[in-house]
Amino acid sequence: MRRLALPALALALLLTGCGSGAATVQNSLFAMDTVMSFTLNGEGDPQALQDTLGELGEIIHGLEDRMSATDEDSEIYALNHAQGQPVSLSPETAELLEQALELCRVTGGALDITAYPAVEAWGFPTGEYRVPGPEELDQLVGQIDYTRLEVDEADGTAVLPAGMEADLGAVAKGYAGDLLAEQLAEQGIDSALLNLGESTILAVGEKPEGTPWRIAVQDPAGEGYLGVLELRDRALGTSGGYQRYFESGGQTYWHIMDPATAAPARSGLAGVTVVSSSGLLCDGLSTALFVMGLEEGVQFWRDHQSLEFEVLFVTDEGELYLTPGLEDSFSLTEEYRDRGVTVLS
Numbered sequence: 001m002r003r004l005a006l007p008a009l010a011l012a013l014l015l016t017g018c019g020s021g022a023a024t025v026q027n028s029l030f031a032m033d034t035v036m037s038f039t040l041n042g043e044g045d046p047q048a049l050q051d052t053l054g055e056l057g058e059i060i061h062g063l064e065d066r067m068s069a070t071d072e073d074s075e076i077y078a079l080n081h082a083q084g085q086p087v088s089l090s091p092e093t094a095e096l097l098e099q100a101l102e103l104c105r106v107t108g109g110a111l112d113i114t115a116y117p118a119v120e121a122w123g124f125p126t127g128e129y130r131v132p133g134p135e136e137l138d139q140l141v142g143q144i145d146y147t148r149l150e151v152d153e154a155d156g157t158a159v160l161p162a163g164m165e166a167d168l169g170a171v172a173k174g175y176a177g178d179l180l181a182e183q184l185a186e187q188g189i190d191s192a193l194l195n196l197g198e199s200t201i202l203a204v205g206e207k208p209e210g211t212p213w214r215i216a217v218q219d220p221a222g223e224g225y226l227g228v229l230e231l232r233d234r235a236l237g238t239s240g241g242y243q244r245y246f247e248s249g250g251q252t253y254w255h256i257m258d259p260a261t262a263a264p265a266r267s268g269l270a271g272v273t274v275v276s277s278s279g280l281l282c283d284g285l286s287t288a289l290f291v292m293g294l295e296e297g298v299q300f301w302r303d304h305q306s307l308e309f310e311v312l313f314v315t316d317e318g319e320l321y322l323t324p325g326l327e328d329s330f331s332l333t334e335e336y337r338d339r340g341v342t343v344l345s
């Protein structure tokens with residue numbers, strides 16, 4: 001019933017005619033534990049654009065119903081509670097599990113979709129936060145191992161050993177964004193901004209006036225915006241410790257786990273933004289690079305040029321490191337003008 005949490009927003013619909021049949025429609029909804037907002041531009045019948053907005057919402061809620069780790073009716077919940085027995089999956093869940101596992105392999109397990117027992121032990125799904133002791137952490141490390149999750153995409157089944165749990169929180173929004181963008185492409189809508197919570201954004205085409213979409217990058221250490229990325233036909237994913245955290249005993253603990261320690265990843269990075277043509281890749285890699293840290297993350301970028309992604313790293317000290325493909329599209333906001341930016345090579 002979480003989807004009813006923001007009824008006013010869910011109904012908020014803005015319709016603006018811009019002459020010559022051009023229209024913009026917007027909608028916000030609460031899904032996947034975050035507020036999402038979609039802006040579509042098009043020519044012709046504004047009602048058709050509105051109908052498309054409705055379809056996007058249905059796709060998102062359908063994915064959430066199948067892939068939530070907390071919803072007892074979801075496929076992921078069934079997988080996590082099947083005590084080692086195979087479970088049936090919808091094609092989308094099987095596809096995302098398979099693609100996420102591929103990213104787990106590529107990132108050497110920095111992304112590990114079986115990190116959920118640790119996420120739970122720290123209290124993130126319920127908000128009942130706690131700091132597990134060293135013995136519990138040792139035990140949790142033994143429960144995290146994506147190589148033990150078996151997915152048969154052709155059969156539409158998956159099996160996970162008893163005691164292990166999977167969660168698609170690190171990749172689902174990006175995957176969802178890709179499905180929405182496909183839906184828009186099928187309907188010939190070539191200008192849209194799909195904001196799936198602040199961390200995952202798809203800039204479809206460009207703005208109606210022919211300029212790129214401008215996407216603000218939050219300062220992980222404050223309320224302000226470090227800079228702006230100007231993007232056309234690109235997805236963006238951001239991971240950071242500032243997005244979900246709690247404080248205890250003077251320490252801050254966040255929701256991104258280092259699978260090697262079952263504790264929040266402390267890699268020296270405060271935030272990582274990835275830009276590419278795939279929402280799934282952006283979402284998965286931003287989480288993984290956050291776990292890796294700057295040095296390992298930069299090396300990963302150098303070693304995986306074929307994945308065609310760009311990165312903005314922000315360290316705990318507030319230093320910015322940018323891959324060269326973003327040099328022309330990123331600009332610092334006025335407030336941060338004096339901040340040093342290192343372009344990587």
Ligand code: AMP
Nearest residue numbers: 111112113115169170239255256257287
């Ligand atoms: P993101 O916000 O995309 O970086 O993903 C973080 C979410 O993914 C967390 O809320 C957890 O549900 C899950 N998670 C945490 N650490 C990891 C990890 N190392 N690999 C995969 N999923 C993770």
Ligand code: MG
Nearest residue numbers: 170283284287
């Ligand atoms: Mg992610």
